Amino acid sequence: MKIKYLSVFTDDIEKQIAFFIENLGFEVLGKKSFLPGQESVLIKTNNPDLFIVVHMDSDSEFRRGPVIINSQDCLNDYHNLKMAGVIFHNEPHYLPIGLCAAFSDPSGNQYLLLEERSYTTQV
Amino acid sequence: MEYSRTLKNNNVIYSGTRNTYNQQTTSDFSIRFVFSGNERYNIGKRQLSIYNDSFLILNKGTHYTSTVESAIPVQSFGISFDDKFLQDFRNGWQFKDEALLSINKNPFINRYEHEFDETIYPFKGDLFFNVNHLKHHLDRGLQDELLINEYLHHCLINYFQIFNEEIFQKAQRLNFLSRSTKIEILRRLNLAKEYLYSNFNSNITLEELAEYACLSVTHLLRTFRQAFHQTPHQFLVQIRLQRAKDLLKNTDYPVNEIVNMVGFDCPSSFIRLFKGRFQTTPLKYRQGFSITIV
Numbered sequence: 001m002k003i004k005y006l007s008v009f010t011d012d013i014e015k016q017i018a019f020f021i022e023n024l025g026f027e028v029l030g031k032k033s034f035l036p037g038q039e040s041v042l043i044k045t046n047n048p049d050l051f052i053v054v055h056m057d058s059d060s061e062f063r064r065g066p067v068i069i070n071s072q073d074c075l076n077d078y079h080n081l082k083m084a085g086v087i088f089h090n091e092p093h094y095l096p097i098g099l100c101a102a103f104s105d106p107s108g109n110q111y112l113l114l115e116e117r118s119y120t121t122q123v
Numbered sequence: 124m125e126y127s128r129t130l131k132n133n134n135v136i137y138s139g140t141r142n143t144y145n146q147q148t149t150s151d152f153s154i155r156f157v158f159s160g161n162e163r164y165n166i167g168k169r170q171l172s173i174y175n176d177s178f179l180i181l182n183k184g185t186h187y188t189s190t191v192e193s194a195i196p197v198q199s200f201g202i203s204f205d206d207k208f209l210q211d212f213r214n215g216w217q218f219k220d221e222a223l224l225s226i227n228k229n230p231f232i233n234r235y236e237h238e239f240d241e242t243i244y245p246f247k248g249d250l251f252f253n254v255n256h257l258k259h260h261l262d263r264g265l266q267d268e269l270l271i272n273e274y275l276h277h278c279l280i281n282y283f284q285i286f287n288e289e290i291f292q293k294a295q296r297l298n299f300l301s302r303s304t305k306i307e308i309l310r311r312l313n314l315a316k317e318y319l320y321s322n323f324n325s326n327i328t329l330e331e332l333a334e335y336a337c338l339s340v341t342h343l344l345r346t347f348r349q350a351f352h353q354t355p356h357q358f359l360v361q362i363r364l365q366r367a368k369d370l371l372k373n374t375d376y377p378v379n380e381i382v383n384m385v386g387f388d389c390p391s392s393f394i395r396l397f398k399g400r401f402q403t404t405p406l407k408y409r410q411g412f413s414i415t416i417v
Contacts, residue, residue, distance in 0.1 A: 073256050094249055099252075
């Protein structure tokens, strides 16, 4: 597991992207569908393993879990974390981007465990 | 590696690699996969072949014979679900998952409450990922039944999703007023699909395909296109190209031989169709998997 995405939210996506590009010197990598019917913008940071995802402001679970931890096998990690006492807000469930489940740390900060799945490269 | 795991809740998982096999048995509701080669199931007069891009559903009590006749060892993988596990899943799933409530509203769900169409389905989507993860863990000796059952629970969610897509969503595309007619026609079209899946390397005539599906040729052509947005011939070509791709990747057979093995008549048309679908030639595709030893 590793932190791969940080979610930010905006009601003005152009303004938000301009901030990342012009003020912070980041680049737009492309678009990705994290949620049904909505494409989010991926921002490349100075860390090659860490991306910022710009979501249109909404009451999505990404709002509740802005730190997205990348998993190779969500069910396995969900099970192991649960056995270790981590409290999940929901059971693993499916989004256009893959399988995910949200959890909190002891201070109430929230995270999203996400196994990205490429459905177009199957057999 | 061969193993058969019976869990405490009587779910059973089988995995094995074999060259020839023949068995007649009755089972719980089960899902059958192969990860290489192909396995042929005989259910009554029907012969159904599954490859690594498809899977088969068997209802509880079905009598079948399975045969493996393949040049390469066949990796079979099967999951049988205990009745209680299945019923608990249904109760929880049908009342909880709002995304699939459309099925519950469908008056024909009752027909499928205890029985599913025993046919070939595409091995795709989340089922593909979850079964591969499960097999990966079991092959390495996973003992934790809680985790295994978590995977099995998700396999059922994924199967119901595929069932919904393949039966109900495609039936909606058919131009009939009666929903029961739509479902019945779709069931027959799936018979046509399973025939194409299982006999792709033969010369299949539209007449024999229509007869197998219990439809007239005209009816078959019209409804097949409505439901699947392609003709039976286009679907057949797609299967042949997929099988050829697997053979190019996993065997050393010459391209000309593969052309014949998958049912194409002419190498040049095969190469053209392959390039059109995969944006590369068969030889270049194969070269992508060859390892150069310096």
